[in-house]
Amino acid sequence: MGYTIIEKILKHNTGVCDIKAGDIVTTNVDRVMIHDIFIPFVADKFEEMGFTKLWDPDKVVLIYDHLVPASQVDDTRHFRKGNEFAEKYGMKNVHRSDGICHQLMTEAGYVKPGDVVFGTDSHTTTYGCVGAFSSGIGYTEMASILGTGQLWVKVPQTIKVTINGELPANVTSKDIILRLIGDLRADGATYQALEFTGDTVKNMTVASRMTMANMAIEAGAKCALFTPDEKTAEYCEIELNDFQKSLVGDPDAVYARELTYQAEDLVPVLACPSQVDNIKPVKELVGTKIDQVFIGSCTNGRLEDLQKAAAVLKGKKVAPFVKLIVTPASRKIYRQALADGTLEILSDAGAIITHPGCGLCCGRTGGILSDGERVVATNNRNFLGRMGTSKVEIFLASPVTAAACAVAGEIMEG
């Protein structure tokens, strides 16, 4: 009997030979990520559990991103607690203003193909872009990993998603994952892994894969996995070892479900208020007036996303009364976009360019909206009250669609 990618990773990690979906196994954790919102709670629980040292300080990464720079006086308490904890327990991997956690974990080399990684954030699924098993957990479980280095998990069943063919010019990996979430629904992959394959996926950049892995949680998935390949190796600056090369779903592996898409059939889509699975083609909503556009986040704040937006906005102006806010996902991306002229094009078009961070996506540190306003945004959630009041309408889209909307002042295809 063959194995799925997640079964292969957990088999390798736990040493349990005959592993299968449904088994409960104890993993040896390769890396953990804690961000600024939850560090005070993790620190308290860690001490409440009676631990006196971290199982391996080098494997713990602390990232300040949701609250940077502080917009309310209470925010600074989180930085103080984080700094105290890092110093007390000898942590060196602390990022205080380098960018969004899910960007930094792979960008800064903390996650490699085949790793088992947990983070105190639901979008920890992102690292599946390089073939790692990564998933979100709460602060109590994080505290227990910090002390023990282990976490039990149920080996998930896998949904295999195959995408073949060439995407139309105005369709991106964001449109693929939104379409998939619409088809699976918000709970369609709960407790399960998503495994992506097909030549569209093989031809995709790691950055585009990140967008898809990032949003797997919006269908309830525990993780999302892409087979590591030469692009992964280049991105991670490693040579793939035999184990990492083996991370492909076997032809005789058992899948819970299989879905197949033809890239040429896909169209630009939007997740409409206020559920991520409320997917409609952009064409059906053309003409809907908007107040703001946001391009950024751990879903779509990478260099290629900013470049795609710039290609649409070059030589054009953002519509009057519409605010376009652009947030690069990390300092590295900010500098790359500065060096290659992307930020200049965006700024010329009228964009407000902010510091890297999570601010807008979770309605913190600026850019919030009020009752009756509409925003087209490239992030991953359009829940009620996420970007301002609960009467703000949030439409999720690709950077191409978002940029076209910014120029038109209304919903428009890119």
Add this chain to the structure above:
Amino acid sequence: MGKLFRFHNDVDTDQIIASQYLLFPTIDEMKTYTFESLDPDFSKKAKPGDFVVACENFGCGSSREQAPAVLKALGIKAVIAKSFARIFYRNAINIGLPVIVCKDLYDHVQDQDEMELDLEAGTIVSGGQTFTCTKLPAKMQSILDQGGLIASLNKED
């Protein structure tokens, strides 16, 4: 016997406790804002021993453990739904809040109905009807029985 508060499909963690309240230093300060966008008076109406009943995918969205924590702090005895989102489910068990999958209850009760839960037998009685719940995996039942992950870890020591 407790009162039940009935919610729909896909109740997300932002609806249970919105992001802006996560910055309060304690769960007790946050709990007043539980379900604020769905029912601003929830925290005043809910009494210790009451229940939350929902349809599919309760607790979807973020990993915030404050979501089950505010429910527990308000004295909610258990959350009963047709299905739960994965992270919420684990978090609830880890802090000792019973989360129970029951496929039939939701369709047969109204908001504010009275109900009784027998956790050990895995049954719920409401309006003269008895409903059977799905059993927890042994690993999770053991954590819950000991009052959550901290108690469970301390016991292992």
